[in-house]
Amino acid sequence: MFSQRLIIFVGLALFIVINFTVMTMSSRESLPTSSIERLFISITSPFQLAVTKTIHFTQNTWNTYFMTVLAVKENIELRKQLGKSIAIKNRYEELELENTRLKKFVNFTGAVPDSYVAAQIVARDPSPWFKTIMIDKGSINGLAKGNPVMVSEGIVGQIIKVAKNYSKVLLITDRNSAVDALVQNSRVRGIVKGNNEDNCSFVYTLRKDVVKEGEMIISSGLDQVFPKGLKIGRIFKVTKVHSQLFQNITLETSVDFDKIEEVLVLKNIR
Template sequence: MFSQKLLIFVGVALFIAINFIVMTMSSRESIPTSGIERLFITITSPVQQAVTTTIHFTQNVWDTYFMSVLAVKENIELKKQLGKAIEIKNRYEELELENTRLKKFVNFTGQVLDTYVAAQIIARDPSPWFKTIIIDKGAKDGLVKGSPVVVSEGIVGQTIKVANDYSRVLLITDRNSAVDALVQNSRVRGIVKGNNEDNCSFVYALRKDEMKEGEMIISSGLDQVFPKGLKIGRILKVTKVHSQLFQDITIETSVDFDRIEEVLVFKNDR
């Protein structure tokens, strides 16, 4: 075992010495002409070429790896920047939509003499038996039980429970809701009742009264809750039964309750 290690050591040392001699001789201006030099060059050139090729290959691999790492880092950073840009764009679009809704409020409130407070809808009742929402304004903002809640499109409902910072609003589509109303053109009176669906019913309109589809129903102001003249909805369907004293009238509400996000609440200082 010792002799094999010694032979390997001697061989490596000899190889290094030969390479050193050849490199020294190759650096001279004159081209080697002796047989020994040519023999040395013949023996060592393939090895030197292999070593050089291996070094170049290793360097190329390292450069490629290094560039790949930089590319991955740069890609991650660009994705972060893109994500931030998309987030800013979404916020900007959301602000634009909110600005459009608030402009409608401003135009609407310019025609109303009562004082009001703007509120955000923060929760909706998931139960199919109740149609209510929670808003982020309450007693400290001047709200009381029975405060009318509206948007620019029409009546939303009225507050039924008021805490210091929050209020629960009963929508006009709830079956417990009732709004004294009249037909805008003919002035026929009736009551708008909720039925826990998207539409409402206009009840107590006499069968003899002329009612047409598409006519607007507005608040009469006689219930002492909602100011007179606020939109409620349009007549969607009229059914007259000779054996009944009143007509069956279905109303399509002016407000899309699935899409509203902000509301106006009239304060109790009228």
């Protein structure tokens, strides 16, 4: 009894022989007209059509698979190039912003550039009880305790601790900070005190003095720490109580302490 594989093999062999015979006969100049040949053609034509469609289907499937693989590889490569381009663009924009900030510093220090040291902020105190930052310059750069720290927009604070390569800065918003100041227009004097919030208080201003909202508060220079005329902030609230000797004045600082990244330290005050 023949096995199934043998039957399939004999059938395929017979099909190939018949198919070859028909193609050979069909290649002659005149088409055969005998009944046997017509029978062969009728029997083999459906098989030839099926084989042709199978071959075309296999070719199309392979081409589709091959093109899909190429498209996936190309897509991965394009994504890599796009990522690099985005990174370069972001870096370029960051350099532009840094260049703008440094230009402000150059204009601010143009008169006595050797007296200033530019530094970057490397850490911020996370606790709500202290308002301090750490900068990447220290005693090796000529800095010392008490040096004022500022940006082009105004006063930042003063150095309270110095190491070889780092310094700790007390911000003017800290409750332990005090800056002798005055109202720029009326010259009314007072002290700018921090309150561990985003704003400061302008204290020890007599109730009889005329102080208006929107006026600029600047350093007076009398504390021997900050040079005279540096911006501190604008008054946005004034409250007078008849039973009190001094006014309650709140000001909004000129410096946005959440956004500063670089600062200037004044080494010597003359």
